[in-house]
Amino acid sequence: MNLKITLICMALLLLAGCGGGVATKPEASAPKQEAAKPDASKSATAPNRGGYYLDDGPGDNPPANxxxxxxxxxxxxxxxxxxxxxxxxxxxxxxxxxxxxxxxxxxxxxxxxxxxxxxxxxxxxxxxxxxxxxxxxxxxxxxxxxxxxxxxxxxxxxxxxxxxxxxxxxxxxxxxxxxxxxxxxxxxxxxxxxxxxDTRPPEQAIIPAAAKTPSAKPPVAATGNYVQAGAFRSRANAEQLNERLRQNGLAQDVSMENWYNNGIYRVRLGPYASRDEAERAASNIRQTLGISTLVTTNK
Incomplete structure (x- = not known):
């Protein structure tokens, strides 16, 4: 009788050891996101994630300007x-x-x-x-x-x-x-x-057919201080910027032109009485339209 009880106890202990306790089904976990591959997924911003991808994002101490x-x-x-x-x-x-x-x-x-x-x-x-x-x-x-x-x-x-x-x-x-x-x-x-x-030097730039005649010469700029608000290969784009400048009152008291040279239409305003005045106008254009500007002085 003692031997039978002993055998039963040994069998129960063996079953407990093999089973490791009560078996349970693991809870379903969230899908694992694959780590980004170097130089191949910098732009893989998850469509529904928001501002940035995985551990990317703004710097911890961005410059104040x-x-x-x-x-x-x-x-x-x-x-x-x-x-x-x-x-x-x-x-x-x-x-x-x-x-x-x-x-x-x-x-x-x-x-x-x-x-x-x-x-x-x-x-x-x-x-x-x-x-x-x-x-x-x-x-x-x-x-x-x-x-x-x-x-x-x-x-x-x-x-x-x-x-x-x-x-x-x-x-x-x-x-x-x-x-x-x-x-x-x-x-x-x-x-x-x-x-x-197009940043190529003039000798490599595309010259429109109308500019290939022997009499075609680069225009000569008038003396004074100017603000360049944009440079485009497309005349239509230059004219669109002209209209934005007019609508925002940024071309008052000066002339505005699409200065064409070497296949580029440069939107220029001026001349201004001084370089300081041109710099102020350039700053106003940058702040109002959010575009880059360049101040030049022709002598």
């Missing part, structure tokens, strides 16, 4: 072959432009911030989220573009020095500073218009 960070200054930079070779990202083939081409497109812009701040861009430069820069899948590197937010009329000039975004619904990936100036940081993305800026 975010609204005053100046636009990138377009200048001629020879294109680097090694930065503009065909490549594959996330299974998609891309063939970057290898020379300047007129480019204008409208689409969704995203931005990237502290997750990539201090890391290398596609050019090997250090990414600064507080500079005016951008990433684009196919525009030449390096190059410059004007990005405009049609919802509020604000625009910035950025330097393209990185590749991305690699999602079909996104057009361009902006630095945090550029996105802030355009007013799209809060939503994480926004519709923008992107237009390439």
């Amino acid at each position: 975010l609204d005053d960070i100046p636009d990138a200054i377009p200048r001629y930079e020879p294109l680097q072959t090694r930065f503009n070779r065909p490549y594959v990202a996330l299974g998609q083939n891309y063939s970057p432009m290898t020379e300047y081409q007129p480019y204008k497109a409208r689409g969704l812009a995203s931005w990237y911030g502290k997750r990539y701040h201090g890391n290398k861009t596609s050019t090997g430069e250090i990414y600064d989220m507080y500079s005016m820069s951008a990433a684009h899948p196919t525009l030449p590197i390096p190059s410059y573009v004007r990005v405009t937010n049609p919802a509020n009329g604000k625009s910035v000039v950025v330097r393209v020095n990185d590749r991305g975004p690699f999602r079909k619904e996104r057009l361009i990936d902006l630095s945090y500073a550029a996105a802030h100036r355009l007013g799209i940081v809060g939503n994480g993305s926004g519709i923008v218009e992107v237009e390439a800026i």
Whole structure:
């Protein structure tokens, strides 16, 4: 009898040891988000997540003058072959432009911030989220573009020095500073218009057929101080800016013209009586329209 009881107790102990206690079904957990792949998903802002992707976001100590960070200054930079070779990202083939081409497109812009701040861009430069820069899948590197937010009329000039975004619904990936100036940081993305800026030297620029006659000479500017409010390859875009300047009363007491030279329409106001007066006018235009301006003096 004692042997039978002993055997029963041993069997119960064995079952308890194998089962590890009462078995329960694990609770369903939230889907695990895949970590972003370096240089391939900087722009992968989750559509319903809001301002930024995963652990990206604004810096902990942003500069106090975010609204005053100046636009990138377009200048001629020879294109680097090694930065503009065909490549594959996330299974998609891309063939970057290898020379300047007129480019204008409208689409969704995203931005990237502290997750990539201090890391290398596609050019090997250090990414600064507080500079005016951008990433684009196919525009030449390096190059410059004007990005405009049609919802509020604000625009910035950025330097393209990185590749991305690699999602079909996104057009361009902006630095945090550029996105802030355009007013799209809060939503994480926004519709923008992107237009390439031709920075090639005159001997390489596209010369319109009407300017190829022997008698065609560059115009001579009158003496004085001027404010350049924009530069466009499209005359229609220059005229649109003219109208905005008029509607906002920013062209009072001075003349305004579309100064055409080397295939570019430059929207100029002036002449002003002094450079200080021109600087004040330029500042007023920047604050009212959110665009970059340039003060020049012709002697």
